[in-house]
Amino acid sequence: AKPIVTIVGRPNVGKSTLFNRIAGKRISIVEDTPGVTRDRIYAECEWLDNHFTLIDTGGIEPDTIDTIFAQMRVQAEVAIEMADVVLFMVDGKEGVTAADTEVAQMLRKAKKEVILVVNKMDKFVNNDNIYEFYNLGIGDPVSISSSEALGIGDLLDEIIFRF
Ligand code: GDP
Numbered sequence: 001a002k003p004i005v006t007i008v009g010r011p012n013v014g015k016s017t018l019f020n021r022i023a024g025k026r027i028s029i030v031e032d033t034p035g036v037t038r039d040r041i042y043a044e045c046e047w048l049d050n051h052f053t054l055i056d057t058g059g060i061e062p063d064t065i066d067t068i069f070a071q072m073r074v075q076a077e078v079a080i081e082m083a084d085v086v087l088f089m090v091d092g093k094e095g096v097t098a099a100d101t102e103v104a105q106m107l108r109k110a111k112k113e114v115i116l117v118v119n120k121m122d123k124f125v126n127n128d129n130i131y132e133f134y135n136l137g138i139g140d141p142v143s144i145s146s147s148e149a150l151g152i153g154d155l156l157d158e159i160i161f162r163f
């Protein structure tokens with residue numbers, strides 16, 4: 001079966017932007033307002049002859065779950081359960097938040113391949129922020145800018161290496 005790669009992280013970090021970038025199409029809806037419910041979340045993707053299914057878990061937002069923490073917990077559970085590789089996305093401009101720390105804890109307990117993706121690193125020259133993300137205990141962060149299309153090839157290399 002094709003490997004499944006999921007993207008998890010708190011609202012507004014850029015999950016849907018990365019999803020669309022890798023899918024090469026605008027499938028997932030990019031929202032400036034955090035917490036808006038989105039739906040179409042699957043794409044069949046390919047990198048260097050490796051085929052995989054990419055899932056934007058930001059689309060999984062049950063109506064009954066109202067706090068961002070609770071939503072993220074459910075999304076992370078689904079992401080962990082389905083995935084062969086989990087992309088845990090954080091915001092390089094905002095730094096580590098309490099919600100990031102909580103999700104990191106869940107991901108560390110799961111026996112899954114997890115890649116820590118630091119998004120919004122639009123100017124790679126100013127990379128000082130990257131070091132605090134080591135505190136999440138997920139390993140070496142991979143810096144990208146989904147909107148500027150920086151670091152995406154290196155991230156895809158990292159993904160297929162885990163299959
Ligand atoms: P999601 O809620 O995690 O799916 O985040 P979205 O993909 O909807 O993006 C949330 C906001 O962040 C939108 O305004 C995007 O344009 C913006 N965004 C996404 N990626 C980047 C990036 O690499 N750099 C910057 N500066 N903004 C980004």
Ligand code: MG
Pocket residue numbers: 015016017028029030031038056058059
């Ligand atoms: Mg989204």
